[in-house]
Amino acid sequence: MTNPHMPASIAGAVDLSALAAKHAQPAAQPQQSASSGGAPGVVITVGDADLQTLVELSTRVPVIVAIVAEWSEPSQQLVPVLERLVEAQRGRLVLAKVDGESSPQIAQAFQAQSVPTVAAVIGGRPAPLFTGAQPEEQVQDVLAQVLEFAAQQGVTGTVPVGDAEADTEGAEPTPDPVPPLHQEAYDAIDAGDFDTAIAAFEKAIAQNPRDSDAIAGLAQVRLLARLQGRGADEIRAAAAAVPTDADAQMLVADLDLSGGHVEDAFLRLLDLMGSLFGDEKQQVRLRLLDLFEIVGVDDPRVAAARKRLTTLLY
Incomplete structure (x- = not known):
């Protein structure tokens, strides 16, 4: 367990863990987007049924949530930038893409008023990051800040970025015990x-x-x-x-x-x-x-x- 109390700039007031627990059905395992060239497990597509899985994943590795829509030109501009920057982190970040129209519960949880809306989840707690398409340099700076804060909270795990690494490193790092x-x-x-x-x-x-x-x-x-x-x-x-x-x-x-x-x-x-x-x-x-x-x-x-x-x- 890590310290879940974050400055307001990074952590929102809503704990997604409580929201995810309301699902009566088991959370589906999020799947990698078929259209994405992202590394396995690093770029995934999730929906409302995957909320619990997303929350659990965020206790090991920071999750960047992009609420997008196919009809949105800014969404189509931003997603490849996010994919490229997340992939460059080699498993230190996960990008979870969400269709805002088909996943209203996730959109509501992140208070998404427009698409694209981008947020982070660290230790089950969401944090708004930005809305709209942004220059790659600015997005990179935001992701660096997310990683820095996640490290302060002890969320420093990784996910496998390929089959070979998965075989040698294992799917889940063993967290250090909390003193x-x-x-x-x-x-x-x-x-x-x-x-x-x-x-x-x-x-x-x-x-x-x-x-x-x-x-x-x-x-x-x-x-x-x-x-x-x-x-x-x-x-x-x-x-x-x-x-x-x-x-x-x-x-x-x-x-x-x-x-x-x-x-x-x-x-x-x-x-x-x-x-x-x-x-x-x-x-x-x-x-x-x-x-x-x-x-x-x-x-x-x-x-x-x-x-x-x-x-x-x-």
Whole structure:
């Protein structure tokens, strides 16, 4: 099991697992599209009856869902781009193509108002990505972000991309066991008990200060706790009323990050640091380090922000 709690930029509010469980009939095994040149298991066609299979697959490998229609010219432009980019990942991603007209339940689950609509599913949770045909470079960047976030959540499996690889590698990788303290934290998050989750991650870090998963998990659950019960309008109004209030500005940065506005969050805190001294400056620095962990220390946006942070400290 992986941590299912994702920033709003990646995770939607709906858990597909619950929706899939409503099917009375067993989920059909999705089949590769007959018209696709995609590698076996990498490009598949699914319908409403396959929802449970799609959810289960997303716990092992990120699934890109493309809701399309044959009559839609943008759909016909986008699908080959998605197929090519997904195939290039050699099993790290799966593309699930859905006919929006014949699969209304999936279209509704992803709130598809038009075709093509593209979303991701990671650990059973959907996330809107984009609508309409997009330039290949932009689509590639979106898929890279999906892979990065999936790695943070522990969804790092692969599917076979050909018969030879299937014979040697097997159809399903064996997931690593979740450490007990991590599992305790994830269960506490599921229950809305952020204090217990924080304590579990802190204990895991005390036992192993190099536990990067626990460090990132702790930063993430702290953010969830800070935003719990607070409305976006309330947070932004408080910050606008007192621009020099470091706590209010840090909360807006939390909100920005949770909404996927990573660079806005970093810029707000870096600009704030330039006007602060002493303990307040240190407090903002520590908040930035937490946000770096949530985004991922290898992210180029983190590298750029860290470089500026260094100049502000000296």
